[in-house]
Amino acid sequence: MGRRKRFDPQDAKEAMKQIFWQQGYEGTSLQDLERVTALPKQSLYREFGDKRGMYLAxxxxxxxxxxxxxSRILRAHSDPKQAFAALFDAVLRPVEEQDDRRGCFLCNAASDRTTIEPAIDTWVNAAMVRMLATFTAALGDTDKGDQKARALLAGYVGIRVLARSGLPTPDLRMAANRLIESTR
Amino acid sequence: MGRRKRFDPQDAKEAMKQIFWQQGYEGTSLQDLERVTALPKQSLYREFGDKRGMYLAxxxxxxxxxxxxxSRILRAHSDPKQAFAALFDAVLRPVEEQDDRRGCFLCNAASDRTTIEPAIDTWVNAAMVRMLATFTAALGDTDKGDQKARALLAGYVGIRVLARSGLPTPDLRMAANRLIESTR
DNA sequence: GATAAAGGTTACTGATCGGTCCGAAAAAAG
DNA sequence: CTTTTTTCGGACCGATCAGTAACCTTTATC
Incomplete structure (x- = not known):
């Protein structure tokens, strides 16, 4: 048996998540990944295969x-209106309080995907579908739940993109409040 | 006076729009731009300054x-519900009929912007604000028009991103229908 | 026809890109 | 202690990157 790893792949994943989230796939180089993980790229290649593997990780x-x-926030409330109010609050507070304008990594990836590869496209789409299922579950027996879940997902994604684009936080709050009202 | 241009800058802008919309800023190289505009990069540099100038163009x-x-679609209807129904229809038909999954170039740019430069960020944000003003105008005197405009903008942006990510068209239609209902 | 100005063509630049190779180092087993 | 296996570190690879420089060609004016 050979040499032990000197790093934790979970730590590497976390560091890579932060920079891909901020800068996107094409906007992040192997040099960037080396710097944020504090690992030589040879180690990253051995662990994750190639750059796309790093992005998927x-x-x-x-x-x-x-x-x-x-998902935990949504499940912590049985009333759909309170559930979505809590979710949007959790999403908007970092924007309001720390001007955290990264948006949603998944939403960014949805826009950032055309030239990477089909496996990533498939993965991102599947993740959106899982998010939709979570929203549907949170609405429970609500009348027209299927339509509302889809509109809420679209609104949620839109708010995350608009946050990233720099729209003022009062506008984002107004949009969220309206979407919360529409859970009825 | 010197030599006349052999190309129309508007044609170049249009070709560059198509490829930046599809592949994003970092995903598009000068070689790509030469190919789609059928112009040498020296001509592009002379006309647009640098790659960021080409992107802004x-x-x-x-x-x-x-x-x-x-905007014209929205202004063609005085009834807000009909206006937004027409807008969402215009946006969803190409997805349904031609599987056009490019999404909205502005929305893509909103996600694609962190490492380019502040002037582009500012421009994209201002364009989103102009779009919001258009949505607000389309709602006219509607009760809670300000909130509705913001929720509609978020929903619109979200639908465009979800279209790009590959969500099935019936889901997109359901989301749009729900958003149209919410104009009341 | 000469001149000046502008555009087109080609070559060139230094840097960076994603990825591979190879020897050194470290760890465990025998 | 030696051998085998695995990881680490640094060098290297061909290709591509955004951008610049220089020269040639074309055009309009005088």
Missing amino acids: ALSAYEAEEVRAA | ALSAYEAEEVRAA
């Missing part, structure tokens, strides 16, 4: 952490 | 054409 870390946290 | 062509066409 970053996306799956995002789903495991941020998306899962959002 | 492409974005402004998009606003002048696609965004302006959307």
Whole structure:
């Protein structure tokens, strides 16, 4: 048996998530990834295969952490209006309080995907479908739940993109409030 | 006075718009731009300054054409519900009929912007604000028009991003229908 | 026809890109 | 202690990147 790894692949995934989220796939180089993970690219290549593998690892870390946290918020409320109010609040507070304009990594990836490869496109689409299922579940027996879930997902994605584009936070709040009202 | 241009800068802008819309800023190289415009990069540099100037030219062509066409659709109906129904229909038909999954170039640019430069960020944000004003005007005197305009903009942006990510068209239609209902 | 100005063509630049190769180092087994 | 296996570190690869320079060609004016 040979030499032990000196790094934790989870730590590498987390660091890669942060920079791919901020700068996108094409906007992030191997040099950037070396710097943020503090690892030589040879180690990254051995662990993740190629740059696309690194990107997919970053996306799956995002789903495991941020998306899962959002799901927990939705499930913590049985009333749909309160559930979505809590979700939008959790999403908007970092923008309002820390001017965190990164948006949603998944939403960014949805726009950022054409020239990468089909496996990534498929993955991102599947992740959006899972998010839709989460929104549908949160609406429960609500009248017209299927339509509302889709409109809420679109609104949610839109708010995240508009946050990233720099729209003022009062506008984002107004949009969120209206979407919350529409859960009825 | 010297030699006349052998090309129309508007044609160049249009060709650059198409490829930046499809592949994004970082995903498009000078070689790509030469190919689609059929011009040597020296001519592009002389006309547009640098790659960012080419990108801004492409974005402004998009606003002048696609965004302006959307505005005309909204203004062609005095009833807000009909106006937005027509807008969403115009946006969803190419997805349904030709599987056109490019989404909205402005929305893509909103996600694609962090590492380019502040002037582009500012421009994209201002374009979103102009779009918001168009949506607000289309709602006219509607009760809670300000909130509705913002929710409609978020929903619109979200639908465009979800279209690009590959969500099935029935889901997109359901979201649009729900957003149209919410204009009341 | 000469001149000045502008555009087109081609070559060139230094840097960076994603990815590979190879020897050195470290760890475990025998 | 030696051998085998695995990881680390640095060098290297061909290609591409955004951008510049210089020269040639074309055009209009005088």
